[in-house]
Amino acid sequence: MVKIVVLLENTTESSELKCRHGLSLYAETETHKILFDMGPNALFLKNAEALGVDIADIDIAVISHGHVDHCGGLRYFLEKNQKAKIYIRPQALEAHYVKVLGIPFYVGIDRALLSADRFVFADDIHVIDDEITLFSNVTGQFPLPGSDGNLFVKRNGKLVPDDFCHEQNLMITPGDKRVLICGCAHAGIVNIARRAKTLVGNDPTTVIGGMHLYEPTKRRYESDSYIDSVAAALTEIKSSYYTCHCTGEKAYKKMKARLGARLTYLRTGLELRI
Numbered sequence: 001m002v003k004i005v006v007l008l009e010n011t012t013e014s015s016e017l018k019c020r021h022g023l024s025l026y027a028e029t030e031t032h033k034i035l036f037d038m039g040p041n042a043l044f045l046k047n048a049e050a051l052g053v054d055i056a057d058i059d060i061a062v063i064s065h066g067h068v069d070h071c072g073g074l075r076y077f078l079e080k081n082q083k084a085k086i087y088i089r090p091q092a093l094e095a096h097y098v099k100v101l102g103i104p105f106y107v108g109i110d111r112a113l114l115s116a117d118r119f120v121f122a123d124d125i126h127v128i129d130d131e132i133t134l135f136s137n138v139t140g141q142f143p144l145p146g147s148d149g150n151l152f153v154k155r156n157g158k159l160v161p162d163d164f165c166h167e168q169n170l171m172i173t174p175g176d177k178r179v180l181i182c183g184c185a186h187a188g189i190v191n192i193a194r195r196a197k198t199l200v201g202n203d204p205t206t207v208i209g210g211m212h213l214y215e216p217t218k219r220r221y222e223s224d225s226y227i228d229s230v231a232a233a234l235t236e237i238k239s240s241y242y243t244c245h246c247t248g249e250k251a252y253k254k255m256k257a258r259l260g261a262r263l264t265y266l267r268t269g270l271e272l273r274i
Contacts, residue, residue, distance in 0.1 A: 002172055002179050003028040004272040007047050008039040009244045013269035018043045022069035023245045026053050029174050035061040036181050038073030045076050055080045064183025065167040066092030068107045075113055090121040091166035095154040100217045136168040140191030147215035148186055182209030184246045190233040203238040206274050214248030221251055231255040242266050
């Protein structure tokens, strides 16, 4: 059994829990207590306390990619937890930007927080143990979200389009469960799910995370045709889906019409037992 608790998301189940644009998930198995992303600030800590999750007990932390809405809470995690290894792609340390009205704004990680004894730089396929694997550098035939084009990385002093090699995904595979957790799925949720299948030999039983169908800086969704094509492709993958954050509620509703009970929206405070 895998327990998932949504510590932070754009929306909330309860007025007693704070929400903010970002993502933080807690995952628990018989052998691990995992934090996947840390939101933009300290709000995930306050919600964790209210939800009965002890951040000090986390033994594995994963940063899905180097954008502040997923790693901005790192400082506060380090203050509360003294033991967990923090798995991150080395490319997440690059300077990441988003353009708003053509002006670039820094949205990357605070590199001053990195300490060699706490951080593990993950490989393209990084096996932590027999039930925890990280994977990145996803490629595939399915078209990427158009909103990826608004994100950049600084290399050799120049802003270039982000290739998202800093993005990684988490597979949790206790027993016969195959739980895939994504941050924003910049590489495309269909491509990521298909890649997960090649790693574990079968479709994920559960897929959790954002699908990047909404661009908050422009307040713009992907086209209806693109959203429908994503939903159609996901119907062919034998998974249950839980989405949130950068998917956006409008896109969720469009996909729900095709995927039905296989698709659920995650809000802050929701708990899953898989």
